[in-house]
Amino acid sequence: MTDPQIAILMLGLFIFIIMLGFPIAFTLMAMGIGFGYYAYFDADRMRHIFDNRVFDLFVNQTYSVMANDVLTAIPLFLFMGYIVERANIVDRLFETLSVATRRLPGSMAVAALITCALFATATGIVGAVVTLMGLLAFPAMLKARYDSRFASGVICAGGTLGILIPPSIMLIVYAASSGVSIVRLYAGALLPGFLLAGSYLVYIIIRATLQPNLAPRPPQSDEKVPVTHILWMMLTSFFPLAILILSVLGAILFGLATPSEAAAIGALGGLLLAAAYRALTWARLQESVYLTVRTTAMVCWLFVGSWVFASVFSYLGGEQVVREFVEGLSLTPLQFLLLAQLIIFLLGWPLEWSEIIIIFVPIFLPLLPLFDIDPLFFGILIALNLQTSFLTPPMAMSAYYLKGIAPPHVKLTEIFSGSLPYVAMVFLTMIVVYNVPAIIYWLPQLMYGR
Template identity: 85%
Template sequence: MTDPQVAVAMLGIFIFIILLGFPIAFTLMAMGIGFGYYAYYDAGRMWMSYTRALQEDAGAFTLVQNYIGGFLNNRVFDLFVNQTYSVMANDVLTAVPLFLFMGYVVERANIVDRLFQTLSVTTRRLPGSMAVAALITCTLFATATGIVGAVVTLMGLLAFPAMLKARYDTRFASGVICAGGTLGILIPPSIMLIVYAATSGVSIVRLYAGALLPGFLLAGMYLIYIVIRAIIQPGLAPKAEKLGEDIGLFQVVWMLLTSFFPLAFLITAVLGAILFGFATPSEAAAIGALGGLLLAMAYRALTWRRLQESVYLTVKTTAMVCWLFVGSWVFASVFSYLGGEQLVREFVEGLSLTPLQFLLLAQLIIFLLGWPLEWSEIIIIFVPIFLPLLPMFDIDPLFFGILIALNLQTSFLTPPMAMSAYYLKGIAPPGVQLTQIFSGSLPYVAMVFLTMILLYNVPAIIYWLPQLVYGR
């Protein structure tokens, strides 16, 4: 086999192994080192010290030591160490644990319960008011945490039973929770965008600025859909009887000031500091983490146990992301060294695709990968395969990244591996069927595709804010 064929075999074996359920980060590292040992094999370098020891008639212990040393004298081990150090020293990735910590602290501070109740009262006169309140709460909470599983699970415990008790249609209610919970990977400060920035080299502040309008556009489309469905089919979302009728305007304002605005201010302050250049993403994330702690203290919800849980979950998730990066970069380096990247490039060139056709093909592949894989694996492992091809089609990596962030919304909503649906099913009442949750989520998938089409035809939605703040 030629080296490029070995590279293709390496990619195929990797996909097969992860479909069997092996841990992805360690599979990447093992295959990168295994195939890298073959790619960087240099017999002269490896057995030089052992041969010298033989010539000098060294003792058995020295021979064994030199034999082991010769076996390990392969550049793939240097590559592994260097890539590990590069990941740990990456300034962009420093923001990941800080934003995660902010999210986990906010999640455990009982803020969401207060927020949902306040918004339910505030929006009580709107059609589908509880669904509207649930979506706004999901959007704000998802933006603060960026952790889809946490948002869907917590909102599934708070808002979903309340909507079912108010006789909301099960499909309608479940779709709101599942779709709203995924918005955190698109709307800044998004962990996914930080990971994409570290992978692609695109400025994270430009990515945040570019994703802001598309994120709120998608959330706005969800809200419009909810209200229109509630007007056309009032049986899906009956008006809650006497909800907040005895609460005056002053009380509503006070509830907003004590529940909605503190969290909204924290997110706005963090995001504004990044977008307007007052702080780097890492510095702003540190401010956000401190703000989350102060917010939890203000609500008297900061206990030692909750702080321990937040730290543990932050370390656990950060380690997963970082080791994925290490494994991915070793794997990608070996894949490229063997000629796999050039082979992919020549194959795509041979297809004679237009930029639109290439975008459609890339997004289709990412859409299909979203069924068995998490967004982190897709961004870290497979997106780097597409990035070198973007200059060939004159596609901006920023534009490409926003489309991917939108596309990955569908990976949480599309059967058979819609993770949002499984998160919700795990804590839903026994009578709720998984097929009902799938059915409720599908209209939101259509709106994601509609938003992607809109962004392709009106790219100014992405570029307006970055160009306004940072120029061309």
């Protein structure tokens, strides 16, 4: 077999092994070192079994990942999210928004979506948002006689928005993989994120208006809440979290701090917020630190494994084989985008977004210059597309998170059914963004020029 054929065998074998359920990070490292040992083998210079350049490559890639300035922001943002999650802020926020939006059709669903969006933006952890909101908002909506499909779709869709809306951890990972400025990515993702969240809100209100039985209005007696009381509730629940998020995002976008520095400020702000709500205990702090370290280690080792695997794959000629194959298809830029997004959509069924961004997206990145596609534009489309990986059956992880804590009478098929309209809105938003790219480029060009 030639080296390029071995590279393709390496890729195919990796996909087969992860489908069997093996840990992805360690599979990447093992295959990278195993095939790399063959690729860098030199019998003339070999003095002992470990005298192979693949071990130098592994050590250097590990050091490069751990010293990467962009990735430093990940544990800090994660810690901010975990500490906010455990500070009992979300229940106050949902209660406040339920009261503030009570005159709107589907008021509790609107409140749940806005709470999900804010909480998802603060944490960036889909499972945490869906689970917590499933425990808090979902039973409240069912008690108010909301249709279970309608209520479950709101929770599942809202919980994924943190993948796209800055400060998104997914965009940090993409920036580290692609070399695109994280500041420009944040600026570019802001309007598409608001567009997607806004389309969800419009859908909820229109659906609740046309089919009021899906989301019954609260009794008239519940609507008589003094305006001063609502303002006080907003001041003590909504604005503190919103100000924390906007401060972190504003510091990044206006160049007042690097993403890592802003994330550190956010982590400190999360601690102060938890202390202000009298929810900062030693046990919660310990748990937040543990979860932060565990998730950060997973991301970093995925990067190490991916970069070792990709280096060996490229050295064997696999990257050139993929490039020549795609060139031979004679695709237009639109056809290439559709193909790439279809593959990412399908990969979203068995894999997490982190694995897709770290392992498979780098395969597409070298092909972008062939079709004159901006990596910034490509990254925002991926962030939009990855919303669907959590919402599309049969492997819609948001649905499984919600089913795990939902009442027994709520069927998984009902949760799937409630999530599908939001998948359609994701695709619609992607079409709008593709045809009106100014939605992505306007803010980065306004703030930072071309």
